[in-house]
Amino acid sequence: MGIRTFTVDDVVTLLDATRWTLILAAIAFAGGGVIGSLVTLARVSRVPALRWLAGGYVEVLQGTPLLMQFFLWFFLLTLLLPVQLPATAVAAIALTLHASAFVVEIWRGSIEAIPRTQWEAAASLGMTRFEQLRYVIVPQAWRIAMAPTVGLLVVLIKGTSLAALIGFVELTRAGQLVSGVTFQPLTTFGTAALIYLALCLPLSILSRRLEGRMHVHRPA
Amino acid sequence: MSIVQLEDVHKRFGALEVLRGVSLAVPRGAVVVLIGRSGSGKSTLLRCVNGLEAVDSGVIRVDGMPVTTDEPSLRQLRQRVGFVFQSFNLFPHLTAERNVSVGLTVVKRMPPAEAAAVAAHALEKVGLADKRDAYPEQLSGGQQQRVAIARCLALSPTVLLFDEVTSALDPELKGEVLKVIEDLAREGMTMLLVTHEMRFAQSVAHEVVFMHEGRIREQGPPARLFASPETPELQRFIATVL
Numbered sequence: 095m096g097i098r099t100f101t102v103d104d105v106v107t108l109l110d111a112t113r114w115t116l117i118l119a120a121i122a123f124a125g126g127g128v129i130g131s132l133v134t135l136a137r138v139s140r141v142p143a144l145r146w147l148a149g150g151y152v153e154v155l156q157g158t159p160l161l162m163q164f165f166l167w168f169f170l171l172t173l174l175l176p177v178q179l180p181a182t183a184v185a186a187i188a189l190t191l192h193a194s195a196f197v198v199e200i201w202r203g204s205i206e207a208i209p210r211t212q213w214e215a216a217a218s219l220g221m222t223r224f225e226q227l228r229y230v231i232v233p234q235a236w237r238i239a240m241a242p243t244v245g246l247l248v249v250l251i252k253g254t255s256l257a258a259l260i261g262f263v264e265l266t267r268a269g270q271l272v273s274g275v276t277f278q279p280l281t282t283f284g285t286a287a288l289i290y291l292a293l294c295l296p297l298s299i300l301s302r303r304l305e306g307r308m309h310v311h312r313p314a
Numbered sequence: 315m316s317i318v319q320l321e322d323v324h325k326r327f328g329a330l331e332v333l334r335g336v337s338l339a340v341p342r343g344a345v346v347v348l349i350g351r352s353g354s355g356k357s358t359l360l361r362c363v364n365g366l367e368a369v370d371s372g373v374i375r376v377d378g379m380p381v382t383t384d385e386p387s388l389r390q391l392r393q394r395v396g397f398v399f400q401s402f403n404l405f406p407h408l409t410a411e412r413n414v415s416v417g418l419t420v421v422k423r424m425p426p427a428e429a430a431a432v433a434a435h436a437l438e439k440v441g442l443a444d445k446r447d448a449y450p451e452q453l454s455g456g457q458q459q460r461v462a463i464a465r466c467l468a469l470s471p472t473v474l475l476f477d478e479v480t481s482a483l484d485p486e487l488k489g490e491v492l493k494v495i496e497d498l499a500r501e502g503m504t505m506l507l508v509t510h511e512m513r514f515a516q517s518v519a520h521e522v523v524f525m526h527e528g529r530i531r532e533q534g535p536p537a538r539l540f541a542s543p544e545t546p547e548l549q550r551f552i553a554t555v556l
Binding site: 211212214215216217218219220221222223225229230233234 | 395397403404405
């Protein structure tokens with residue numbers, strides 16, 4: 095494989111790898127949403143032990159670098175499982191758990207932003223704690239949660255780039271490979287950066303717009 | 315038999331003893347009004363009756379059933395005890411009709427169509443039949459408070475508790491809410507109210523209870539109590555509020 099120049103074909107290679115960036119971000123977003131919602135229930139529970147456990151979960155995942163988490167999961171899963179998991183799976187697991195911690199913090203904050211009197215009003219009708227959440231608190235909290243949740247998607251798209259370091263071929267790893275054969279790292283990574291920007295900028299703008307509408311309670 | 319009965323109820327918040335041995339009985343169909351200065355324990359007493367606050371000692375019974383901290387029995391109790399808040403506390407994401415029917419569909423597992431019919435009837439009762447599709451922010455304070463009353467009525471409560479329900483309202487909006495309460499009194503609804511509306515208390519109450527520093531200082535029919543208060547505390551209170 096000799097040295098060649100950066101061509102349209104390389105752009106196609108990068109765009110093709112972008113697919114994996116998006117798939118990984120989507121898996122982490124969906125999985126993190128599900129796990130995060132469950133951990134949020136524990137985080138706002140009235141059982142102190144559950145609250146404490148959920149709090150610890152969040153602190154560990156938010157208090158350590160994402161790259162470190164990728165490495166740890168990679169080696170931990172290799173050690174524990176009889177078969178070598180593909181890098182895709184390891185990356186998906188690491189990013190999903192990372193996302194879930196953010197989801198918990200977003201949801202906890204949004205739930206706590208709802209006045210205590212709403213809980214009281216729901217309780218005074220005879221609702222259980224879960225019914226209070228389900229029918230009164232969450233339908234109001236999700237409006238507050240929407241903007242930071244879209245913001246999380248941006249964090250995740252950028253976070254996928256770290257999966258390159260455990261050998262997962264997404265946009266950044268593809269950039270490394272292309273730059274390796276073209277010796278045009280600036281052009282290559284510049285193009286990759288533009289692709290990231292094209293993905294993230296619309297989301298950032300959307301998130302900011304949603305923030306402005308945070309206080310509207312009534313469905314439009 | 316008394317619908318609400320309190321026996322030697324004590325409640326403290328930290329170092330502050332808010333209720334210092336309160337005993338009170340609210341007979342079926344009676345309208346009992348609690349008056350007294352802010353901080354005298356009226357609202358706390360009311361919140362203890364439906365378990366929003368747990369008592370430290372003493373017993374509260376509603377319809378013979380003791381108010382405990384046991385969740386399932388507390389939920390049973392709350393379905394029969396309506397609580398109307400000072401700040402309405404309507405659910406801002408639901409229409410007036412859903413505010414009223416949500417307790418029926420969620421708590422009583424009533425089919426939605428039936429719950430909607432009950433809600434429509436309850437809204438009609440408080441004069442808001444035409445506002446069923448309005449969201450709380452589209453309603454005036456007085457209308458919101460009437461929706462809140464309808465929300466309680468829909469559950470067919472045995473007793474209604476009112477916690478200074480007109481205090482947050484502009485003077486011109488108080489009347490419509492007080493009128494709803496008067497209508498309920500006429501129909502024989504058992505009610506326990508905390509209010510600063512003395513003229514209203516005089517007209518609607520069967521019994522007025524004057525609280526002072528966490529205790530019941532004086533109680534009796536409004537005509538007697540307001541005309542010839544016996545304790546110096548009530549004399550002073552009446553002199554300042556009337």
